[in-house]
Amino acid sequence: MDEKDFITRGEHAEFCERVDREDERQNRRLSELEQTVKQINELVTSVKVLAVNMENMAKEQTKMSERLTEIEQKPAKRWDTAIGALISGIVGLLIGLLGAGVIH
Numbered sequence: 001m002d003e004k005d006f007i008t009r010g011e012h013a014e015f016c017e018r019v020d021r022e023d024e025r026q027n028r029r030l031s032e033l034e035q036t037v038k039q040i041n042e043l044v045t046s047v048k049v050l051a052v053n054m055e056n057m058a059k060e061q062t063k064m065s066e067r068l069t070e071i072e073q074k075p076a077k078r079w080d081t082a083i084g085a086l087i088s089g090i091v092g093l094l095i096g097l098l099g100a101g102v103i104h
Contacts, residue, residue, distance in 0.1 A: 007015075014042045 094103075
């Protein structure tokens with residue numbers, strides 16, 4: 001081998017220093033990526049919890065809507081019952097008057 005094929009200690013030290021700096025840079029980037037992945041995982045978990053809560057709220061809203069419809073229909077049912085009773089009373093009164101001979 002020729003002397004040209006060898007490197008000096010200074011060149012070797014410089015090469016080692018460059019490799020160390022590159023390792024540090026890559027390690028820093030990996031740490032940043034790990035933090036980003038951790039934040040994304042936390043976000044995904046939060047979104048899952050939010051989705052479950054929204055689903056539960058939708059179910060509860062459906063139940064509340066059914067109860068509200070029922071409550072809204074009660075006055076109409078009462079009115080129908082009152083009108084039915086009034087008509088039955090008038091018809092009964094007329095039949096009673098006819099039966100008693102008061103009206104012909």
